Amino acid sequence: MGRAFVYVVLGGGVAAGYAALEFARRGGYSRGELCIISEEVAPYERPALSKGYLLPEDPSRLPKFHTCVGANDELLTTKWYKEQGIELVLGTRVISADVRRKTLLTATGETISYKTLIIATGARALKLEEFGISGSDAANICYLRNLEDADKLVNAMSSCSGGNAVVIGGGYIGMECAAALVTNKIKVTMVFPEKHCMGRLFTPKIAEFYEKYYAAKGVVFVKGTAVKSLEVSDGKVAAAILRDGRRLPADMVVVGIGARANTGLFDGQLAMERGGIKVNGRMQTSDAAVYAVGDVAAFPVALLGGDVRRFEHVDCARRTARRAIEAILEPSGGAAEEGKAFGYLPYFYSRVFALSWQFYGDNAGEAVHFGDFSPPVAGGKPKFGACWVSGGRVAGAFIEGGSPEENEAMASAVRSRAAIADLAAELGSRGLGFADEE
Ligand code: FDA
Ligand code: NAD
Numbered sequence: 001m002g003r004a005f006v007y008v009v010l011g012g013g014v015a016a017g018y019a020a021l022e023f024a025r026r027g028g029y030s031r032g033e034l035c036i037i038s039e040e041v042a043p044y045e046r047p048a049l050s051k052g053y054l055l056p057e058d059p060s061r062l063p064k065f066h067t068c069v070g071a072n073d074e075l076l077t078t079k080w081y082k083e084q085g086i087e088l089v090l091g092t093r094v095i096s097a098d099v100r101r102k103t104l105l106t107a108t109g110e111t112i113s114y115k116t117l118i119i120a121t122g123a124r125a126l127k128l129e130e131f132g133i134s135g136s137d138a139a140n141i142c143y144l145r146n147l148e149d150a151d152k153l154v155n156a157m158s159s160c161s162g163g164n165a166v167v168i169g170g171g172y173i174g175m176e177c178a179a180a181l182v183t184n185k186i187k188v189t190m191v192f193p194e195k196h197c198m199g200r201l202f203t204p205k206i207a208e209f210y211e212k213y214y215a216a217k218g219v220v221f222v223k224g225t226a227v228k229s230l231e232v233s234d235g236k237v238a239a240a241i242l243r244d245g246r247r248l249p250a251d252m253v254v255v256g257i258g259a260r261a262n263t264g265l266f267d268g269q270l271a272m273e274r275g276g277i278k279v280n281g282r283m284q285t286s287d288a289a290v291y292a293v294g295d296v297a298a299f300p301v302a303l304l305g306g307d308v309r310r311f312e313h314v315d316c317a318r319r320t321a322r323r324a325i326e327a328i329l330e331p332s333g334g335a336a337e338e339g340k341a342f343g344y345l346p347y348f349y350s351r352v353f354a355l356s357w358q359f360y361g362d363n364a365g366e367a368v369h370f371g372d373f374s375p376p377v378a379g380g381k382p383k384f385g386a387c388w389v390s391g392g393r394v395a396g397a398f399i400e401g402g403s404p405e406e407n408e409a410m411a412s413a414v415r416s417r418a419a420i421a422d423l424a425a426e427l428g429s430r431g432l433g434f435a436d437e438e
Contacts, residue, residue, distance in 0.1 A: 002103075002111035005035045005087070007328070010094055010104060011120035011262070012038020014046055014314055015294030017067025017076055018321040019118055024084045028329035031085030037104065037112065039093045040146055042078050045070035047314050049150040050173065051351060054157070054180035062147075071318055097265040099287050118324055119277060119285070119292040121262035123312055125149075128168070128227070128255060135230035138237045140252040144173055145259075153177070156252045157184045163251030164189070166240045168227050170197040172350060173256025175210070179352035181254070182217045189220045189248050191227055191240065201348070201359060203367045203386055206398065210355075212375055217353065222246070259312055261296045274298040276310040281340040283324035291328065293320040302341035303415070304362055315347040345415050354381070357400040358407050361414035365390030368420070369435040370427050371400075383432065385410070393417045406430060 007029055009016045016036050020043070023029055036043070045065045052060030063077050074080070081088050093107040097117075104112045125143040128136050135141060140160075142153040157180075165181045167174050170192030178188045190197070196207035211221055222242065230253070231239040240248045261276045271278040271286035276298035283291045283299065294317035298310040323342060348359045371384030385399035387410075394417060397410040409430075413423045424434055 001109060002113065003035075004113045006033040006115045007035075007118065008104065008112060008114035008116075009034075009036040009118045009120055010097075010265075011122055011294075011296075012036045012040055012043050012088070012090065013120060013122045013294065013317070014043065014067060014070075015120040015122070015317040015321040016118075017043030017045075018071070018318045019120065019293065019325050020081065020084070020086055021068050021074060021076060022322045022325035023086070023329075026325065026329050028325075029085075032087065034085075035087035035089055035112070036081075037089040037092055037094055037106070039091065041090060042081065042088055043067045043076065044147075045314070046146075049147070050144055050176040050180065053150050054154065054177070054184070056184050059154070068318075070314065094265065097269070099266065099269040099290060102289060115289065116328055117290045118321075118328075119266065119290065119296055120294050120317075120321065121265070121296050122317075123259035123261045123295040125173075125255070126258045126260060128230075128257070131226075131257065133227060133229055135232050135237055136255075138230070138232055138235060138253075140236045140250075141230075142177075142252065142254045144177060144254070144256065153254065157181065157186060160251045161185050163187065164249055165252045165254060166191060166227075166248050166250040167254045167256070168192070168240070169256035169258070170194060170199065170221075170223070171256055171258065172198075173254070175214075176350060176352055177254045177256060178214065178219055179217075182214075182219060183353075186252070187218060189222060190214075191222045191225065191242065191248070193224065193226045195223060197221070201363055201398075203369070205369055205373065206384075206386060206400075209373050209375075209382070209384070209400070210352075213353070213355065216375065222248070259295070261310065261312075263296060272298075273308050274310045278308065281342045282327035283320055283342075284327065291324040293317065293324045299344075300341035301346070302343045303345060303417075306341040309346070311346055311348075313346075313348045315349075316344070319344055345411060347411070355400060357385075357398060358402060358410070359396065359398045360411045361388070361394070361396035363388050363396045363398075365395050370424075371432045371435075373435070385432075387413075387420060387423060389420045392420055394420055394423050397423075406432075 048065040096105045125145045167190045225244045228243045229241045277292040295312045300306045365388045367386045376382045383401040388396035394413045
């Protein structure tokens with residue numbers, strides 16, 4: 001049993017959706033030549049799962065957040081794929097890949113062959129078991145990576161109103177889910193090993209602002225320790241036991257302890273770097289017929305002097321997908337120069353409660369803070385941030401509560417590696433003076 005395509009996109013998440021739109025816009029294939037294989041439904045905007053999907057009132061549901069609405073672009077429903085002649089092979093897991101033969105084998109026993117493969121398999125959530133803690137299969141333990149996880153979380157929240165949730169991990173999932181739990185009237189205790197939340201990105205001063213804001217909403221932070229074991233009874237977690245001996249009673253648990261890129265199918269077949277599949281500036285892997293995009297791709301970033309990086313963020317998934325399709329369909333076009341770094345500006349964001357931050361570039365160098373870090377007074381919107389400076393130039397910038405113009409000013413300062421003095425003048429003119437650092 002088998003089918004043959006010219007182009008196969010393996011994985012059907014954010015990057016796959018943006019790749020499909022780019023293919024359709026460029027018209028670079030004939031009906032039936034392109035397919036997307038995914039374990040899930042048609043591509044959707046994954047960030048919605050920790051935001052609109054978890055709202056207690058009028059939550060967002062599919063088909064509302066299929067790609068590419070997150071970039072204010074077309075909503076690609078299954079009907080759209082049909083009209084475009086793009087085959088969706090959904091609910092289907094690929095269990096092995098043979099790069100030399102250019103074939104994929106699905107769990108249903110079908111062999112799918114390709115001329116060009118675009119790997120967009122994303123990442124998976126790390127499990128507690130990988131840290132030696134058992135109990136992940138308990139009915140009230142929630143991870144958050146896909147729709148099934150999000151539905152489990154929604155159900156757990158609806159039977160836990162007024163109860164206690166323990167959130168394990170102080171990264172993106174931990175912070176966004178803690179906010180959603182509070183909004184659903186659940187008491188939250190967050191546990192993580194670092195000194196402060198969002199340890200990989202936030203400075204202590206930025207983290208302090210968010211921790212105080214969360215604490216004012218009732219969130220309790222237990223920092224500098226980790227969960228040692230879970231107390232399970234009748235298939236449900238009743239408490240989390242910490243390394244320091246404390247016992248945190250729990251009606252439900254949310255786990256966000258990091259992600260790993262889904263590279264396993266290609267181990268030993270493609271070059272790997274930074275926990276992902278190594279690609280050049282055209283998103284092409286060590287095999288010329290295979291491209292990789294999104295969370296799984298480690299690519300040279302021009303802005304960082306060609307340093308190879310991997311980002312687990314939605315903007316990167318969208319842009320690397322477009323870049324790969326451009327390179328595939330226009331081999332001598334803008335993305336042509338083999339091996340040249342991609343002119344990508346790293347961009348991450350998050351929205352929690354009434355807050356919204358953006359980050360551009362690299363958090364390397366010395367951080368200088370600007371704006372007002374005091375807790376907002378009733379209904380007020382905070383506005384503050386930080387710039388990371390190396391050699392007198394802006395390498396990275398973070399801003400909470402920025403207007404579209406201010407966000408763009410930060411992005412362009414990083415893109416052009418502006419002198420910090422120039423950005424200070426720009427921020428000063430907007431009433432966002434640099435703080436006196438102690
Ligand atoms: P993505 O994970 O979207 O898709 C991969 C797809 O491949 C999945 O459908 C998977 O099932 C499928 N697949 C994998 N292996 C397969 C196999 N062997 N066979 C078949 N199918 C297979 N980023 C950001 O910048 N801002 C934000 O606010 C958020 N918010 C956010 C919330 C939540 C809950 C998560 C989990 C993540 C975010 N992110 C984010 C990160 C962002 O969603 C992420 O970077 C992109 O989804 C990556 O897109 P990809 O297409 O690479 O993978
Ligand atoms: P993360 O890497 O952001 O955070 C992991 C957290 O878990 C860290 O605080 C870490 O210290 C903590 N941790 C690690 N081991 C632990 C342990 N044994 N016990 C307790 N805490 C432990 O990862 P995440 O929050 O799980 O996010 C998963 C993926 O989803 C990432 O790819 C992330 O980029 C993506 N995501 C992004 C956004 C966004 O960009 N706004 C939002 C949600 C998810």
